[in-house]
Amino acid sequence: MTAITGDQSLLREINRMALVRVVQRHPGLSRADLAKQTGLTKSTVSLLVQDLIGEGWLLESDIQATGSAGRRPTPLFLDGTRLAMIGADVSVDTVSVLTVSLTGDVLTGVSEPLAGKSPEAVIGQLARLIGGLVGQSRQDGRQLLGIGVGVPGAVLDTTGVVKLAPNLAWRDVPFQADLRQELISHEVSGLPIQVQNDYDVAALAEYEFGEEIAPDPLICLGLGIGVGAGIVVRDRLFLGAQGFAGEVGHSILQVEGPLCSCGRRGCAETFIGLRAISTQISGQPGDLLPVATIRALLARNDEAALLAARRAGHYLGVLIQNLWTYFNPGRIVLGGPTCELGAPFLDAATSCIERYAADCGLSLPEIRLSRFGGHSIAVGGAALVKHALLRPFDPRFRNA
Amino acid sequence: MTAITGDQSLLREINRMALVRVVQRHPGLSRADLAKQTGLTKSTVSLLVQDLIGEGWLLESDIQATGSAGRRPTPLFLDGTRLAMIGADVSVDTVSVLTVSLTGDVLTGVSEPLAGKSPEAVIGQLARLIGGLVGQSRQDGRQLLGIGVGVPGAVLDTTGVVKLAPNLAWRDVPFQADLRQELISHEVSGLPIQVQNDYDVAALAEYEFGEEIAPDPLICLGLGIGVGAGIVVRDRLFLGAQGFAGEVGHSILQVEGPLCSCGRRGCAETFIGLRAISTQISGQPGDLLPVATIRALLARNDEAALLAARRAGHYLGVLIQNLWTYFNPGRIVLGGPTCELGAPFLDAATSCIERYAADCGLSLPEIRLSRFGGHSIAVGGAALVKHALLRPFDPRFRNA
Numbered sequence: 001m002t003a004i005t006g007d008q009s010l011l012r013e014i015n016r017m018a019l020v021r022v023v024q025r026h027p028g029l030s031r032a033d034l035a036k037q038t039g040l041t042k043s044t045v046s047l048l049v050q051d052l053i054g055e056g057w058l059l060e061s062d063i064q065a066t067g068s069a070g071r072r073p074t075p076l077f078l079d080g081t082r083l084a085m086i087g088a089d090v091s092v093d094t095v096s097v098l099t100v101s102l103t104g105d106v107l108t109g110v111s112e113p114l115a116g117k118s119p120e121a122v123i124g125q126l127a128r129l130i131g132g133l134v135g136q137s138r139q140d141g142r143q144l145l146g147i148g149v150g151v152p153g154a155v156l157d158t159t160g161v162v163k164l165a166p167n168l169a170w171r172d173v174p175f176q177a178d179l180r181q182e183l184i185s186h187e188v189s190g191l192p193i194q195v196q197n198d199y200d201v202a203a204l205a206e207y208e209f210g211e212e213i214a215p216d217p218l219i220c221l222g223l224g225i226g227v228g229a230g231i232v233v234r235d236r237l238f239l240g241a242q243g244f245a246g247e248v249g250h251s252i253l254q255v256e257g258p259l260c261s262c263g264r265r266g267c268a269e270t271f272i273g274l275r276a277i278s279t280q281i282s283g284q285p286g287d288l289l290p291v292a293t294i295r296a297l298l299a300r301n302d303e304a305a306l307l308a309a310r311r312a313g314h315y316l317g318v319l320i321q322n323l324w325t326y327f328n329p330g331r332i333v334l335g336g337p338t339c340e341l342g343a344p345f346l347d348a349a350t351s352c353i354e355r356y357a358a359d360c361g362l363s364l365p366e367i368r369l370s371r372f373g374g375h376s377i378a379v380g381g382a383a384l385v386k387h388a389l390l391r392p393f394d395p396r397f398r399n400a
Numbered sequence: 401m402t403a404i405t406g407d408q409s410l411l412r413e414i415n416r417m418a419l420v421r422v423v424q425r426h427p428g429l430s431r432a433d434l435a436k437q438t439g440l441t442k443s444t445v446s447l448l449v450q451d452l453i454g455e456g457w458l459l460e461s462d463i464q465a466t467g468s469a470g471r472r473p474t475p476l477f478l479d480g481t482r483l484a485m486i487g488a489d490v491s492v493d494t495v496s497v498l499t500v501s502l503t504g505d506v507l508t509g510v511s512e513p514l515a516g517k518s519p520e521a522v523i524g525q526l527a528r529l530i531g532g533l534v535g536q537s538r539q540d541g542r543q544l545l546g547i548g549v550g551v552p553g554a555v556l557d558t559t560g561v562v563k564l565a566p567n568l569a570w571r572d573v574p575f576q577a578d579l580r581q582e583l584i585s586h587e588v589s590g591l592p593i594q595v596q597n598d599y600d601v602a603a604l605a606e607y608e609f610g611e612e613i614a615p616d617p618l619i620c621l622g623l624g625i626g627v628g629a630g631i632v633v634r635d636r637l638f639l640g641a642q643g644f645a646g647e648v649g650h651s652i653l654q655v656e657g658p659l660c661s662c663g664r665r666g667c668a669e670t671f672i673g674l675r676a677i678s679t680q681i682s683g684q685p686g687d688l689l690p691v692a693t694i695r696a697l698l699a700r701n702d703e704a705a706l707l708a709a710r711r712a713g714h715y716l717g718v719l720i721q722n723l724w725t726y727f728n729p730g731r732i733v734l735g736g737p738t739c740e741l742g743a744p745f746l747d748a749a750t751s752c753i754e755r756y757a758a759d760c761g762l763s764l765p766e767i768r769l770s771r772f773g774g775h776s777i778a779v780g781g782a783a784l785v786k787h788a789l790l791r792p793f794d795p796r797f798r799n800a
Contacts, residue, residue, distance in 0.1 A: 215641060216641070217640055217641060217645075229726075233633055233634070233638065234633070234634065234636070234638075236634070238633065238634075239728070240617055240727055240728025240729065241615060241616070241617060241728050241729060241730035241765070242728055243728070244725075244728040245617075245726065245727055245728040246726070246728075247725045247726075247728070248725060248726055249725075250725045250760070251721070251722040251725045251726060252653070252718050252721055252722055252756075253652070253655065254654065254655065255653070255654065255714075255715070255718055262759070262760045263759035263760045263761070264721075264756050264759045264760055265759075314655075315655070318652050318655055321651070321652055321664075322651040322652055322722070322726075323726075325644075325647045325648060325649075325650045325651045326629075326645065326646070326647075326648055326651060326722075326723075326726050326727075327640055327645055327726075328639070328640025328641050328642055328643070328644040328645040328646075328647070329640065329641060330641035356652075356664050359662070359663035359664045359665075360650070360662040360663045360664055361663070365641070
């Protein structure tokens with residue numbers, strides 16, 4: 001925030017979205033409450049709220065009869081019935097697209113194996129799937145607010161360029177611009193398009209669609225082939241100087257440890273990543289077993305699989321300890337396919353971090369599993385659209 | 401930022417301080433430039449700037465003759481000649497107090513060994529020293545904006561309570577309130593008092609008193625008996641959920657490594673802290689050699705000292721690597737007494753982090769030494785006062 005801006009239409013949008021954010025944090029407030037909370041005059045609040053109700057952002061519940069004389073002020077809530085966002089998850093082998101309501105309900109979705117890994121192939125396939133859901137939303141009478149995409153790489157958020165996506169072998173792909181162009185042939189235009197790192201949007205899914213006020217800082221740790229964190233600090237996605245903050249899979253957990261895909265040694269990924277677990281089980285360096293295969297081995301108490309999952313879980317505990325000391329988070333959310341290994345993996349992490357907490361006499365931050373499971377990145381894409389629209393004062397989101 | 405506030409005097413202060421922040425970032429702007437940058441009307445800017453000049457925040461340089469007809473708009477700068485802050489550094493063995501100008505110049509100062517370690521003794525001694533400098537400022541005609549104190553512990557910043565300062569054996573000390581009370585007997589009252597962790601305020605010294613716009617995120621790594629980081633994110637001190645963010649000395653660098661003072665094993669402090677270096681040299685666990693002694697050993701190429709400094713420096717490189725991946729900082733500043741060990745320590749850190757950068761083909765963040773050397777915490781106390789006054793919209797700073 002610098003000063004109160006003089007751009008009247010932006011100022012109005014800032015005030016409107018401030019009202020939506022306050023209702024999101026405090027469902028059931030009345031217009032008078034909103035005036036108190038924001039400092040806006042009652043008449044301004046009334047005008048803006050009437051617009052927001054008309055557009056589908058807010059709804060007012062019925063006036064409730066009270067025991068005393070008179071009527072209670074009408075409580076306001078986010079409206080989950082009329083507006084929606086499209087969220088997409090581009091992973092290394094699959095593309096998934098969902099339509100998500102303003103309150104985080106998944107309305108409909110579609111998922112396909114990736115037809116090819118080139119940017120053209122992926123963007124073409126993605127545009128086709130999005131086009132289908134946009135058509136369906138039109139039929140259903142849902143108004144769409146925008147399209148948000150999570151990609152497994154580093155994204156320059158002001159331009160939507162994918163700087164580097166190692167597992168897709170992409171470098172400097174103008175993803176947002178190309179997707180916008182490709183969508184035209186599917187009769188989709190005029191919608192804001194946001195692109196961001198997959199773990200970053202997964203964190204926004206937890207932050208924007210919670211059933212209560214999310215603690216801040218909020219860290220969402222993504223566990224799969226790669227290991228990374230999406231971090232929310234002071235009500236905004238935290239990206240760092242170049243947008244690469246949260247690359248915690250390449251923090252060092254052991255000096256001169258195993259060789260990592262990044263070229264360094266002893267990175268967290270070499271202990272916690274799916275390849276590390278697979279290699280521990282099979283003895284084949286660089287091996288990658290499907291999560292379902294490892295689950296099946298664990299289910300029949302395969303000793304190598306149990307040892308591997310517990311070892312990875314222990315190191316996950318060390319990584320959580322380090323996130324704790326660096327960020328002092330209010331909540332850490334665990335997501336990604338490796339979580340499906342269940343107790344042998346997760347319990348080892350919990351017992352490691354509980355021991356650290358006991359050793360120093362501090363109480364642990366809250367640690368929980370992602371509420372969106374396998375959908376967390378696609379729901380996160382939708383959350384990114386909402387996060388950006390609710391923060392019109394942030395110049396990072398102007399170029400969508 | 402929620403909405404535009406309706407509290408007119410707060411709104412006015414937010415706008416005034418926004419103007420000061422813009423001039424700080426862009427020295428030499430004219431009133432017309434400020435109107436453009438902030439969106440305020442020219443007449444509002446003129447009125448507020450006139451006040452700010454009158455109060456000593458801003459100064460206008462002389463109107464410069466130009467080759468062309470007419471006169472150039474008058475450039476505005478921060479005024480370093482009239483306002484000042486008092487900053488204090490309470491360390492484990494010393495208390496230092498400085499008077500610092502709005503532009504970061506140290507005007508005068510005093511330092512004494514701690515007379516005792518109880519909160520009463522320390523606060524009494526500190527109040528006496530502050531009282532002396534306040535009296536001197538009155539004689540010099542400098543107007544004081546407030547008092548800021550850096551303490552070696554975790555501070556609840558809304559109340560100024562020192563939650564825990566292990567090396568002083570303090571717990572739940574109402575530092576701000578007690579200092580305010582004690583200052584009355586030294587005829588000091590009515591000044592805002594801010595208290596914060598020592599490494600946090602050291603980061604603010606770098607951030608608020610730089611000669612150019614500081615990169616964001618900015619991390620200031622403090623190296624001494626303890627190891628900790630002060631972090632600035634999006635123009636504000638980053639403190640985490642309970643105010644303990646940046647406790648990086650207790651991140652794990654080696655699973656099951658040496659026992660740490662915190663009760664855990666393998667913390668960064670057990671490799672980089674002054675006790676770890678001393679123990680490596682003397683072979684006596686828990687030993688603590690003065691930095692001057694270690695410097696003297698290094699100066700005569702003592703082999704044990706060289707090995708110990710290089711080993712600690714190597715682990716410092718690992719810690720910097722981890723800070724890099726977690727925060728993607730624009731700049732990392734190294735401060736604290738251990739930096740005085742010089743090349744054997746610092747070069748080992750540089751070569752470690754350069755190797756990591758080369759291994760993964762990325763360019764390093766900027767790494768530099770603190771500009772304020774041994775004064776960085778006391779100057780940081782003064783910077784905290786400035787940081788808080790320039791951000792009147794932040795409720796954390798209201799209770800000073």
